[in-house]
Amino acid sequence: MQNPAATPVAKLDPGQGRVALSITLTDAAGTPVSDARVGFVADGKTSAFLANAVATVGDYVVGLGAGAAGAVTAEKAYNPAGAQKIQVTDALNALRLSLGLDPTYGAADAFDFLQADVDQNGKVQVTDALAILRISLGLDEAPGWTFIDANADLSGVTRNAVPVFNGLDLDPLNTDTDVELVGILLGNIDNYTLA
Numbered sequence: 001m002q003n004p005a006a007t008p009v010a011k012l013d014p015g016q017g018r019v020a021l022s023i024t025l026t027d028a029a030g031t032p033v034s035d036a037r038v039g040f041v042a043d044g045k046t047s048a049f050l051a052n053a054v055a056t057v058g059d060y061v062v063g064l065g066a067g068a069a070g071a072v073t074a075e076k077a078y079n080p081a082g083a084q085k086i087q088v089t090d091a092l093n094a095l096r097l098s099l100g101l102d103p104t105y106g107a108a109d110a111f112d113f114l115q116a117d118v119d120q121n122g123k124v125q126v127t128d129a130l131a132i133l134r135i136s137l138g139l140d141e142a143p144g145w146t147f148i149d150a151n152a153d154l155s156g157v158t159r160n161a162v163p164v165f166n167g168l169d170l171d172p173l174n175t176d177t178d179v180e181l182v183g184i185l186l187g188n189i190d191n192y193t194l195a
């Protein structure tokens with residue numbers, strides 16, 4: 001996953017007001033996610049305005065001109081020294097999911113499929129299990145974290161229909177706005193369930 005080219009400051013037109021877009025990142029356990037690269041890509045543009053991390057861990061803020069519309073993006077690399085680790089057991093659970101079986105810890109749910117689709121082709125397949133195995137052995141780089149709308153409807157997710165998120169689209173922003181995203185470490189298959 002490539003980081004978008006970054007431009008740090010949104011230029012205002014004369015007389016244009018400013019709005020603050022606040023983005024809160026947590027993982028599925030509700031733990032704030034620090035050290036992410038968060039931005040806002042305005043409609044019709046390819047480069048992102050980068051958000052600044054603020055004092056509250058997991059919170060990021062980007063200043064925009066009023067009326068801006070576009071998408072929030074967030075990225076974070078895998079840190080093998082972090083709390084969430086990609087291990088052989090994750091590959092085994094991905095293999096089970098790819099075969100239509102439940103993971104070892106209980107019934108498969110949408111979040112399991114999101115975690116297991118490590119190549120983000122929209123399906124959990126044996127190739128995902130093999131990719132996770134290679135990552136767990138240090139043979140390949142992990143793709144890192146993906147982020148989804150905390151309010152996303154995941155009711156239709158199956159192993160053959162896994163949504164791939166490319167940012168959260170926002171309508172034109174005319175007031176200060178808060179959005180919440182939930183981070184998923186691709187390839188780490190833990191027993192999380194989104195509320």
Ligand SMILES: [Ca+2]
Pocket residue numbers: 084085086087090188189190
């Ligand atoms: Ca793990």
Ligand SMILES: [Ca+2]
Pocket residue numbers: 116117118119120121122123124125128
């Ligand atoms: Ca896949």
